[in-house]
Amino acid sequence: MNRLIDLVIFDCDGVLVDSEPIAVRTHVRLGAEFGWPLTEAEVMRRFVGRSTTSIGEQIAERLGPDTAKRWDEGFRELHAEAVDRELTVVDGIEEALDGLEALGFGPDRRCIASSGSHDKMRHTLGRVGLYERFEGRIFSAHEVERGKPAPDLFLHAARGRGVDPAACVVVEDSRFGVEAARAAGMRSFGYAGGLTPAEWLTGDGTVVLTDMRALPALVAEQDGRVAHAAGN
Secondary structure (H helix, E strand, O other), X not given: OOOOOOEEEEOOEOOOEOOHHHHHHHHHXXXXXXXXXXXXXXXXXXXXXXXXXXXXXXXXXXXXXXXXHHXXXXXXXXXXXXXXXXXOEOOOHHHHHXXXXXXXOOHHHEEEEEOOXXXXXXXXXXXXXXXXXXXXXXXXXXHOOOOOOOOHHHHHHHHHHOOOHHHEEEEEOOHHHHHHHHHOOOEEEEEOOXXXXXXXXXXXXXXXEOOHHHHHHHHHHHOHHHHHHHHO
8 A cells, every 4th residue: 555645855956956967077077176176977977966065075076175165166167157058947847846835745745855956956946946846845965964875864854844754755866866865764756857867766765757747656656645635
C-alpha cells in the first residue's frame, strides 16, 4: 500500500531552474584559469549537487584555500552574469507545479531544499518568476552541518515544515541528491531530462523521469491518499 505524501521537496538547480549548464561551464572556465583543467564530465561528477562548502573544500585541497576563495568569488560573479543573460525554467516545471496544485499539493505542501545559498536562489528563482511560488519555504545547505549526500538538509526541511520524513518525497536531478533522499528515509523522483545520466539516479525508492510534466501523475501513483481517492 502506498504511503501518504504530505510534502514534496524540490531541489532548485536543474529541477526548477535550468542553471546546471551555466554552473558546469563556469567551473570549467575557472578551472582552466586557476590551473585545474576540468572537463564538463568531471565537474558533473565532482561538483553538481554539492554545496558551495563542499566544492570549496575540494578546490582548497587541490589548489589551496586562497585560490578556493578566488574561485568562489569568480564563480559568483560569472554565474550571476550568465543567469541574467540566459537562465530559463526547467522545461515542463510550471505545468508540473500546476498539476501538483490540482492534486492538492499547494504552497503549504511543497518546499525547496537546495545546496545553493538563499541569495543565489532568490536571484535565480526571481529571474524566472518562480520565487513567489516557494517564498518562505526555502531551505539551504548553508543552514546545516553537512550537505548532500548526507541527509541533513532534507531532514532539516522536513522539520521546518513539521512533516515526518517518511511522508516526504524529493525531486532531484543529481546523484548526491537522490543519495541524500535515501539516507533521509524519503522516496525520490530523479529527473534525467537535464545533464545527469539516468543511471546516476536509479536506486531504491527512486523513480526516474525525463519529462517534468509527468511528475504530478507519478506523485499521485505514490501517494496513498490520492490513489485511494482515484480508486473510489
